[in-house]
Amino acid sequence: MTVQHIHGGDIFGEAANLGLDCARILDYSANINPLGPPPAVFDAIQKNMEMIVNYPDPHCRDLSKSLCNYLHVKGKNVIFGNGVSELIYLLVRVLNCKRAVIPVPTFTEYGLAVVTAGGTIKEVPLAAEKNFSLEVDEIVSTISPADLVFICNPNNPTGNLYSRDEILYLLKECESKGAYLVVDEAFIDFVPDVKGYSVIPHVGTSSRLIMFYSLTKFFGMPGLRLGAMLGPSALIDEMTAAKDPWNVNLFAQVGGVAALKDVNHMQKTRELVTVEREYLYNNLAGLPGFKPYPGEANFLLVDIKNTGLTCAKLTQLMKQRGVLVRDCSSFDGLGNKHIRLAVKTREENRRLTAEFATVLEGAKI
Numbered sequence: 010m011t012v013q014h015i016h017g018g019d020i021f022g023e024a025a026n027l028g029l030d031c032a033r034i035l036d037y038s039a040n041i042n043p044l045g046p047p048p049a050v051f052d053a054i055q056k057n058m059e060m061i062v063n064y065p066d067p068h069c070r071d072l073s074k075s076l077c078n079y080l081h082v083k084g085k086n087v088i089f090g091n092g093v094s095e096l097i098y099l100l101v102r103v104l105n106c107k108r109a110v111i112p113v114p115t116f117t118e119y120g121l122a123v124v125t126a127g128g129t130i131k132e133v134p135l136a137a138e139k140n141f142s143l144e145v146d147e148i149v150s151t152i153s154p155a156d157l158v159f160i161c162n163p164n165n166p167t168g169n170l171y172s173r174d175e176i177l178y179l180l181k182e183c184e185s186k187g188a189y190l191v192v193d194e195a196f197i198d199f200v201p202d203v204k205g206y207s208v209i210p211h212v213g214t215s216s217r218l219i220m221f222y223s224l225t226k227f228f229g230m231p232g233l234r235l236g237a238m239l240g241p242s243a244l245i246d247e248m249t250a251a252k253d254p255w256n257v258n259l260f261a262q263v264g265g266v267a268a269l270k271d272v273n274h275m276q277k278t279r280e281l282v283t284v285e286r287e288y289l290y291n292n293l294a295g296l297p298g299f300k301p302y303p304g305e306a307n308f309l310l311v312d313i314k315n316t317g318l319t320c321a322k323l324t325q326l327m328k329q330r331g332v333l334v335r336d337c338s339s340f341d342g343l344g345n346k347h348i349r350l351a352v353k354t355r356e357e358n359r360r361l362t363a364e365f366a367t368v369l370e371g372a373k374i
């Protein structure tokens with residue numbers, strides 16, 4: 010079986026293709042905090058340079074204390090990984106998942122993890138005409154006999170934020186049908202009222218609730234690779250036994266501790282993303298043939314059907330101008346007429362809009 014992991018953010022590959030230095034690429038294809046990591050992350054890494062002569066802490070003790078304090082959860086309910094991606098694959102293997110339910114379009118690694126482990130997936134389409142809203146009863150009707158139901162909240166790539174009531178309703182149904190509900194909150198910290206949406210208060214209270222928490226997006230450090238899974242302690246124990254003992258490197262551990270302290274950076278990030286998302290949305294809505302969907306995270310999905318261009322063509326034209334945008338044709342359920350754009354700083358968002366205008370003008374839209 011050939012499995013393709015298609016994602017945005019491949020600036021090294023694209024820079025090599027274009028013959029450009031990475032620093033000259035404007036990357037709108039990966040959804041990372043436009044402010045970058047809190048400055049204390051760089052200090053922590055520098056201060057710990059000489060520690061690389063040691064193995065990293067296999068139990069991530071300091072990091073675990075920091076995350077438990079920050080999220081108000083217990084250490085026995087947390088496991089860390091080399092990004093959430095590692096933990097998705099580990100979870101599927103540990104549970105020996107035979108069948109998973111996945112509303113699409115969504116993050117593609119859930120399906121790939123299940124299929125590469127020999128399981129099957131049942132995709133439940135989210136309809137564009139209904140703004141990709143979650144049809145909970147349709148999902149419920151497909152649960153038996155699933156091992157896992159994956160929900161991404163807010164959803165990548167649509168940006169939809171699902172209510173806690175919808176998620177808790179699904180959890181109840183999963184509990185009664187013997188399935189696990191996996192809620193991936195990789196982008197939830199960008200939501201100003203995060204406490205009104207996150208399932209964290211329910212972690213540990215249900216033997217069927219699993220939650221993913223990534224430090225990649227909101228803390229602006231995808232290159233460090235750091236993510237966590239929260240869930241019932243018995244499952245965390247099984248995953249701990251099955252994982253590589255030193256799966257989280259030393260810099261990720263000290264960087265994570267530093268990042269979780271900087272409340273000011275978190276606040277600034279939420280404010281910037283909220284303002285810039287609206288600015289970008291309005292700019293995109295003003296471009297000929299562009300229809301952005303409203304989103305609640307740090308990215309926007311755009312229907313470009315009325316430009317007459319495919320997303321592959323538009324992506325290519327932008328690439329020639331040194332701008333990477335996410336061609337969404339690899340997301341099941343989207344076809345070849347959608348792109349996804351990160352929300353970045355005002356200056357970058359202005360340049361993106363101008364580049365699109367030039368490309369669309371050249372394509373005579």
Ligand SMILES: Cc1ncc(COP(=O)(O)O)c(C=O)c1O
Binds near residue numbers: 094095165193223224
């Ligand atoms: C919804 C979602 N979950 C998880 C991940 C993986 O995050 P990490 O960098 O922590 O592996 C991504 C990355 O794009 C994502 O979009």
